[in-house]
Amino acid sequence: MFAQRISVAQVEEGDELAPRFDADGLIPVVTTDADTGEVLMHAYMNAQALEQTIRQGEAFYWSRSRQCLWHKGATSGLVQKVVEIRIDDDQDAVWLRVRVVGDASCHVGYRSCFYRAVPVGEGEPAAPVKLTFRETAKVFDPEAVYGDAPNPTRL
16 A cells, blocks of 8 residues: 655655654654644554555554554544545654544543643743643543543553
């Protein structure tokens, strides 16, 4: 499905998909809402996840914490339907524009994984820096959806 990377010109100006996966076989992905542009999440894909996303039109990722292919929404029902896939100029980052069935993308229950803001331009910050919640209501109850499943987030 993917072209071999032959030259800078081919990668940057050509019409063949030739993604560059990192040493772990991963490529970063930013996922946004197709209608609003809101950033929903950042994740990674391996070659299989990118292939499945292209073939099925739904978002697949590689879970670094679980070390497995992850079909977004397979457990929660919050499937990401892909509207558009874009790749950056040197083909080492992916941008997905999606519509989410159920209107949430974060396993913590918020719409976006980017539900907190970091203060900027307020002088020397106190340690530790205090975050401000930009989303205050959860879209779903993670415990009701996932039950006692282990939290995939690493500490």
